[in-house]
Amino acid sequence: METKTNMKQAAAVNKVPKYSMKSRRVFKNIGLYLFMGMLAFIFLFPLVWMLVSSLKSDVQIFRDMKTVHVFIPPLYDSVSAYFANYTQALERVDLLKYTGNSLIYTMGIIAFGLIVNSMAGYALARMDFPFKNFWMAIIIATIIIPAESIFLPLYVLVHNFGWVNTYTGLIVPFIANAFMIFLFRQFFIGFPKELEEAARIDGCTPIGIFFRIIIPLSKPVFATVAIFTFVNHWNDFLWPLVVANDEKMRTIQIGLQYFFAQQPVQWGQVMAALTIATIPMLLIFGFLQRYYVEGLTHTGSKN
Template structure:
């Protein structure tokens, strides 16, 4: 039996390692292509050299020539800062609002609670693009066009985040809350002093989901942020494709820079992310 388990475990590790490399291939190709010039990118396209860095003798101007040229061509730093403000604003306010909504749905008993939960979940099937026009009209009437407020506020509430929080809080032991009530702690105090500190996995999961979703946003920032001073990185990347000449080495360098924040967030929060997915959705 031990031998069979060992063989099974080794086989699983081999399969998972192969799949991980399979998913990493596009990132590896993008990274190494960002270090090459136009000729080298297309020369290596049909061979395994596409997944290898260029030789030092083949690089003129250093490995980071495309990165330097990309930052000189477009102010990527400002676009990255705008994207960070946009996504972090949604995450911070979204964690507060969605966690409180999920906690209310999991713990409080009020009329039509099941109905409102169904309405919230039903909004997941509505394409966001279908509400952009009325949403833009509302933002325009409020005077929020070309402001961070107009970018952030419409996406603070998130149905999927509320659902994840509710499912996680359903598994939370009620004994801790009852003990806190006996000590005279208010409901709001219970939430912020007991529930939040012990719910790091689901908070990390929601933070990663929100970050990935909104870091990659293109249409809404394009619609509501016509002022270049608050445009996000995804809009900035379009300059490399719309303004000739198209330098593919610079395009890959800009894409690599835009990918780095997502990788950093996931690397630091992946442990909590896995725990959050594991403990979410086990109760109805």
């Protein structure tokens, strides 16, 4: 009886017209794309509003706030009028200098951090040494410590070294990062051991294996860590404010505060300055995004 019932069900499924199944797939895809488009609009709304508002005067910004014109750029007779807020913002505050300081600060942490954290992650994933699990537990435990709680002793240490108002004082304290070490470790655990064994047979040292084999095959995790590190430290405010009190060493996030120091606030200039501060993050994510998802997927491997 069960066999006959299954045969009847299969026959009923076969009788379903192909065009109806195709229509269902089409409607399903349309619904999926509409949903994804709505999510994209929600996430991009602040960015688009900021960009369009940077081209408007304060009067236009507040006038269009509750209308659809909030997403529509204004129409001017000259090209220079579109960039008036940018010109005035750059004249008011040396944003290019502050942006350069932020780039040196973040890129320095990324460059040294990728080397230090990747080597630590590789050692924890592939090498055997005493108390390895204990040290891994200690590293993971430090993730829960708020950074603000160690700023005072960290500043005293930096001050005693004479690193105040230097790039060294900005960069060195944040080179080693427990979370980044964990990401590298999780990625390296998934590497096939046969690659390392073949390299050892050929006489390659552990350092040679790491730099010649592991790093070239680890672009996804390096890109993921670079993006995380850039976003985290590009938006830093408290530490650069404490350590870089010289105007020549200030970063872009501190420079943005100048636009709120004088009243009334020129919101068009604020939006222009925020756009300038956002461009580097968009660029680095645009260049590395193809490795981003792959890196996150691999770092989910289990030991």
